[in-house]
Amino acid sequence: MSTELERQQPTEVSEDDLEVLLGDRALGRDDHLNAPGFVIRPDDVQDVLTDLRDEAGFDHLSCLTAQQYSDRYESIYHLKKYADPTQEVSVVVPTSTDDPVSQSAEPVFRTADWHEREAFDLVGIDYEGHPDPRRILLPETWQGHPLSEGYDQEKPQIVTLSEHANPIQPDHHDEESDTMFLNIGPHHPATHGVLHVKTVLDGETVVDVDPDIGYLHRCEEQMCQQGTYRHQIMPYPDRWDYVSAGLLNEWAYARTAEDLADIEVPEYAQIIRTMSAELCRIASHMLALGTFALDVYGDFTAVFQYAFRDREVVQDILEDLTGQRLMFNYFRLGGVAWDLPEPRDEFIAKTRDFLDELPAKVDEYNDMITSNEIFQIRCHNTGVLEPEEVKDYGCTGPVARGSGVDYDLRRDDPYGYYENLEWDVITEDGCDNYARVLVRMQEVEESAKIIEQCLDLLEDWPEDERDVQANVPRTLKPDADTEVYRAVEGAKGELGIYIRSDGTDKPGRFKIRSPCFSNLQALEAMSEGEYIPDLVASLGSLDIVLGEVDR
Amino acid sequence: MVGEGATLPLQTDTVLLPERVGELTGLDQFGVGGELLAAFLAAFIVGNIMLAMTGVAGPWAKRKITAAFTDRIAVNRLGPAGLLIIVADSVRLLSKELIIPEDADRPAYDLAPIVIASSALLGFAVIPMGSGIHLADPEVGLAFVFAVAGIASIGLVMAGYASANKYSMLGGLRAVAQNVAYEIPLVVTGMSVVIFAGTLQMSAIVEAQAQTLVSLGGLDIPAWYALVNPFAFVLFLVANFAEVGRNPFDTPEAPTEIVAGYQTEYSSVYFVLIYLGEFIHIFLGGAIIATIFLGGPAGPVLPGIVWFIIKIWAVFFLTQWLRSAIPRVRIDQLIEIGWKGLLVLSFANLVITAVIVGLIA
The missing domain is CATH 3.30.460.80 (NADH:ubiquinone oxidoreductase Nqo5 subunit)
Known part of the structure; x- marks a missing residue:
């Protein structure tokens, strides 16, 4: 590299x-x-x-x-x-x-x-000494702490409407400031899900933003703690970043659990994993591009539909491979569920067709989006996130790389088959919304390179050496009190998982480090002092998925 | 040169639609009352033509056009080419519950949709649509059109303010800022046409464009002001997009930013009226452009009204094209483009036109 x-x-x-x-x-x-x-x-x-x-x-x-x-x-x-x-x-x-x-x-x-x-x-x-010691995922009125010992899970809790509805608060009027409080979301066209951004405006200028998350909290960590390592946890990662990055999420769990239980993954399975994960990355970046265009263009315009059209091809390929369009459940500890679909040639040819058409499509996007002057004046110098702020907020993924922070776990903390392939980590120094779009567009091309090389390898792989799974015991019981924290490069950034084993076949503690969670926190640094349209664009360029933020 | 327009004979010989309706129905024999009735009838006809185009065909066409641009099929299940979706849509929209916010400023909240819809419709009164469909031809026709189209801004402010919603408020404020910034270049650019034609009367402006600009191989190119002064045409077109609030200038609604702007709190029939008002406004913009830049109903072979409708739809098509392909500018950029760009250019255009016309005439 x-x-x-x-x-x-x-x-x-x-x-x-x-x-x-x-x-x-x-x-x-x-x-x-x-x-x-x-x-x-x-x-x-x-x-x-x-x-x-x-x-x-x-x-x-x-x-x-x-x-x-x-x-x-x-x-x-x-x-x-x-x-x-x-x-x-x-x-x-x-x-x-x-x-x-x-x-x-x-x-x-x-x-x-x-x-x-x-x-x-x-x-x-x-x-x-915490500046803002409030609850974050659960409602303010919640009683008890769900992951603590002795918490009664059976006890129903009623969140009263008046407490939780967050009624429109009185305007923040005072003699000097004359600002207005505005609830953006949880039902708003630009929040990409159920996100609630409490905003204070001075005219059209954003003075203060406070994202209120947790509307999509589904106790994912708790559910993973109640599943067995071998099979019952793998379907959950698909539901974190549910838009199209399922396999990337599955890999995060696979990598962590394999390190914990010391499982070797056959090379052939690693190549399939690498290829399918990169397909997911393309699908996810296409969606990010489309929805960002939606935020800036203002409607379900041509760019959005084009991006979805191209993403659809990827979804088809992934469906052929895994049998599913979004909730793949394709990775297994020690490999993947099954080999490429038969007839192999057809699958490989179909994927190659997609890769062959991709450059022309990327050119089309560049014609329509990045070279459009109105798009440029909208995106240059908006949502600025300096490299120091990136590090302070723990941002990763395209958000960090758009600010010139050269950080990509695929290269820096190698896993899978990435270190054996030729590809580059994309960074842009713009630090603004435009740079983040450029990073995603170029990453699509880099992913295509990786897939291309994987296909070459898969095509020529000797038929009798196609091991898709290692021998993994039916029940996994890692030693008690083994702790591990592992991360992979998800579509949105560093997706990490911490597992502590307690000697049983279920994790004692399962903690998810969501890249969207950390990235979203940087919204305040990006949008304060800018206009509402820039806030919306910045939110779009962060490319958050609320399923992963709230877990 | 067309600057001679000042001495053009006014079209006193054309029969306007109310008179014709009066003759056909025999109402003109009943004195003022009869004439009034005939005028109502004529207005009813024109109103229905416009409503059929905007309210009925418009939304369907919008879906089909947008779908074509975005690689989709759009409505195709109900009736041929999905045309019956129009009926289904009307039933759906009219049967919805009308929800009025508790804190709404009542008379203003109720009046706003009516003001928005009717102001634009009023403008068609002075537009010569060809084939004798022309309701009134006052000497200040062009000024009248701009005046009534401008009333819509009041409706937008009323809607934005009376809804008691912060998004509506922001949308209303944006609408005012935008309309003030773009109405001036719009009118000033329109004035450059008046300098050419020497009159504000719509029929006379159309008449003035009927002359031949140049003859190319036996083909007469008419002196449409779009060809005489393309610069003014482009300026007017751009200002018009801002005036009707369409991409790249759709900031007052800006669905991804301020939900739906001034119309956020409107539902059911009120929503239909506002939606209709916007469509009529786009078509009125198209009608003004067709009249003062594209020779009005003039065109070969086909009857005038057909040409006129084609020209309006061409402008409508252009708005939909831009909507599909161009990003929205930010509100501060929009104001900047208006005051620093279009306003200066439109005055420059006016001065240059005046000098040229003065030198030639």
């Missing part, structure tokens, strides 16, 4: 260095499969995270996992480096059961704001 040479490789930080850096702030070790883990005191959080970021270069707070044990609560900060995500460290913060108070990491990493709110909401840990 050509861009690899240009990248600045960070210096490796060994575990000894980290121990020296943390000194006696590290109370002990709690290593995870993916990273060394250091246990610290609840009031050292900001101190330790600041040192890890500034001294050791861990500038990416990927995820925060909260969980309750019988004797304590625990917050785990999963840290990585944008420059090299294989360098990871976990900061484990135990707090007592009686008084679970931990220092907030928000002053160090802005992204901790939402992650800590979620931890408070679902598990019940209080974060001291």
